Amino acid sequence: MKRERPDSDAVVAAINELSRLAPFEGSALRFAARPLADGALVGPAGDRLGRKVMGWHEEVGQAFTRAFERLLALDPAVEDRFLRLVPPRLDRLPPPSPSPRAGVVGGDLEKLAALANGLRRASGELRQCADIMATAMNRAGAGTAEARSIDRIADEVAQEIADVQRRRDELAKRPAPVFTGDLRGKGPAAPDTTTADAEEPPAGEIGQAVDALIARGVLPPEFARMRPAEAMRYLERHPEVAVALGEAESGVLLPSALRAALVPVLHAPGSRTVDSPLDRVRAAFEKMPPAERRWTAILFPAVVGNLSGAPFSARIWANRVNIIRAAEKQKDKVIRLQAELARLRAMGDALPDAPAKLKEAEQRLHAAEVRLGTFQTLLKDDRRKPGFDRQILLFDPDQGKIAELHGEIGPKTRNVGVLVPGTGTNLDNFHSVRKTSQTFVTESNASDDGSLAMISWLGGNLPQDIFTEAPDPKYAQNLAPNLALFSRELAQEIRFAPTPARKVAVTVAGHSYGGAVVGLSETFGLDADRVLHIESAGAGYGVTAGNAQKLYKNPNPDVRRFSMTAPGDPIGMTQGVSAAGWGHGADPDKLPGVTRLETGNYPRELPDDPKKAGRPIQGIEAHSDVFIPQSDAWKNMYGVFTGGEIVHDSGPVAPRLTEPYPQKELLT
Structure with a gap:
């Protein structure tokens, strides 16, 4: 019987797939080998498991080599299509620990948890590898023997997980040795946190909560001896524990005062007046010692991270865990x-509508990788400085929420600014808003002893398309109440912060679509001393020059309002335009009582774009160029944020290209 000629393209596709898979899957067992090398399990049990891991690793390599050779045997001619064709090589694994190390004889509780997680992860990846290999080999007509070998190894790896967990449980029951080591590992030291009394091991109700979470297997036993900074660094090195903390149903373990604060309480029987949850929550935290605040944030991050009334310091710690x-x-x-x-690539021509489906899969993967990079950037720290580099006050990636504090609200603070960005801003490009806010704080630190703190606020999803989404007010309608609530949270934080007796002024600024959010938020009771519209989309849906004073519910009767729109910015042609439920209310430049600000010129020195240096800020690019540091527009924003000098725009209402007639004013 004549043998059917193999499909060369399918053979080549399978070889390519195996060559791509080998290095990736060759590292799968590293998840288990690394904790073993670090002394997770020592003595006879550790030696046995170490030999198994090395054996599995070798078997995976042999399976790839056999599969590769089988494909070449099917159609030797395919070798001509490769410049160099060699069997894939797998990464070398670190050897297991050869002897017991200092600490608990027989193993290490912390590393045993990492070992169990590593085995689980390795098993899952090897199983996925077997599925992909089977698909590719079948397409080439080479059978699935090698794929079944890897699938068997995945099963054997999974079977070891229960044994490792059993040994960890046994080790946890032994008397604990006195802790003298450094739980932060061999890397840079943990940040020097603010006060010594905030760095105490868990005690009281928090100690009971830690014990309960240890008993459930959520936390390792050594958590009972850690200090908050050590616990945070542990979670950074063992993120699977942070995941378990966030998913644990642990609300009943909250400190009793906070648990009670989260339940609405009537002033008296029959009364319809309810205590403000904001005030009740803050009162509960004020009763806690500093260390208990930090532990509450670490142990209950899903509760504390975005909790109205929680101190900003607690929210920052909780959101780091989140x-x-x-x-x-x-x-x-x-x-x-x-x-x-x-898997899709391995299907080759058998995949219906392959180009479109592959492109869609590639786009999903790219978006996921970008989002992972965003999260990793938020966790980066300069360990030489105290505290965390990123002070995240709000974090909910599923809802597109993030807010970040720049600087501090403390003894030197005289002003706090909140910047709300516009169309196109999202979690993955939030760094641009952060960069802008930071320029004002940097200037304050250099010129007036750091009296200004800034907050970049993205309280939810913004429109991403300027034509199809930006005219729709629904985004502002969703965000405006959230911004009003955040302004009350900020006001509370300022009241409780160690600020001097003099008043701390708050400015809330909105750029582009963010201006519509800020304007509409005033109808929900935005609490601010100054409101600033920057190239704003409008004063808020439904707000007109005639009804603004009636609709605005700012609790500050002396609020000052400012607006700037550069000449030639196209947004000037849409301000005040509303039709069929779309639009963003009145042009803020024309509202009664609003002070119009000059956008002026670019800085005299502009190395990044010398052609613009010293020229008027105008045209399409002006929409974002107003934020260029040391430009006249930027200086006016800084003047509003700090209560300093501003320059009025007394010329025709934008869009305009005529010479302005500036008039200076000192706000304070």
């Missing part, structure tokens, strides 16, 4: 999407 959780889950998503893309 970001660690998000990054770990995003890593898993990236791995799944990589495997899915590999």
Whole structure:
């Protein structure tokens, strides 16, 4: 019987797929080998498991080599299509720990948890590898023997997980040795946190919560001896524990005062007046010692991270844990999407509408990788400085929410600015808003002893398309109440912060679509001393020159309002335009009582674009160029944020290209 000629294209596709898979899957067992090398399990049990891991690793390599040779045997002619064709090489694994190390004899509780997680992850990846290999080999007509070998190895790896968990449980029951080591590992030291009394091991109700979470297997036993900064660094190195913390149903373990604060309480029987949750929550935190605040944030991040009334310091600690959780889950998503893309590629011509489906899969993977990079950037720190580099006050990636504090609200603070960005801003490009806010804080630190703090606020999804989404007021309608609430949270934080007796002034500024959010937020009771519209889309949906004073519910009767629109910015042609439920209310430049500000010229020195240096800020690019540091527009913003000098625009209302007639004013 004549043998059917193999499909050369399918053979080549399978060889390419295996060559791509080998290095990726060759590192799968590293998840288990690394904790073993670090002393997770020592003695006879560790030696046995170490030999197994090395054996599995070798078997995976042999399976790839056999599959590769089988494909070449099917059609030797395909070798001519490669410049160099060699069997794939797998990464070398670190050897297991050869002898017991200092600490608990027989193993290490912290590393045993990492070992169990590593085995689980390795098993899952090897199983995905087997599926992809089977698809590719079948397409080439080479059978699935090698894929079944890898699938068997995945099963054997999974079977070891229960044994590792059992050994960890046994080790946890032994008397704990006195802790003298450095739980932060061999890397840079943890940040020097603010006060010594905030760095105490868990005690009281928090100690009971830690014990309960240890008993459930959510936390390792050594958590009971850690200090908050050590616990945070542990979670950074063991993000799977942070994930478990976030998913634990632990609300009943909250400190009793905070748990009670989260339940609405009537002033008296029959009364319809309810205590403000904002005030009740803050009162509960004020009763806590500093260390208990930090522990509450670490142990209950899903509750505290975005909790109205929680001190900003607690929200920052909680959201760091939330970001660690998000990054770990995003890593898993990236791995799944990589495997899915590999599976689709392995199908070759058998995949219906292959180009479109592959492009869609590649786009999903790219978006997931970008989001992972965003989370990882939020966790980067300069360990030489105290505290965390990124002070995240709000974090909910599923809802597109993030807010970040720049500088501090403390003894030197005289002014706090809030910047709300516009169309096109999202979680993954939020760094541009952060960069803008930071320029004002940097100037304050250099010129007036750091009296200005800034907050970049993205309280939810903004429109991403300037034509199809930006005219729609629904985004502002969703965000405006959130911004009003955040302004009350900020006002509370200022009241409780160690600020001097003199008043701290708050400015809320909105750029482009963010201006419509800020304007509409005033109808929900935005609490601000100064409101600033920057190239604003409008004063808020439904707000007109005639009804603005009636609709605005700012609790500050002396609020000052400012607006700037550069000449030639196209947004000037849409301000005040509304039709069929679309639009963003009145032109803020024309509202009664609003002070119009000059946008002026670019800086005299502009190395990045010398052609613009010293020239008027105008035209399409002016929409974002107003934020160029040391430009006249930027200086006017800084004047509003700090209560300093501003320059009025007394010329025709924008859009205009005529010479302005500036008039200076000192706000304070």
